[in-house]
Amino acid sequence: MTRAQALLIVIGNPLVLSLDSLWRSWLNHVYSNGGWTGLPTPDWDTSEEIDGPTLLQARAAQATAEEQELLQRITETVENANAHEDLDDLGDGYQQVERPWREGE
16 A cells, blocks of 8 residues: 555545544645535534543444443453453463474374
8 A cells, every 4th residue: 555645535434533633634625625515414513622531422322222231242252251260261372273283292
């Protein structure tokens, strides 16, 4: 990959990319300078200062009930998985591979 000297085309969902503070800053720059084409247009304030934690809180406040329910289920699943500390660690599956190439070695 080289740097763009005349044109840069980014194809992606701006609503997803805007969840990251770095991407949102870049998207704001593109929109403010007339480089935005396509739909959807930003549904956020493009002149707003970007702060990662504040951005996440704002996005969480906008989340639909369905998204909130999904997030809650994911959080509970992760917490339940972490709560089972008594489970044996079976490793990463490489134990069977990490053995001498020949039986005599």
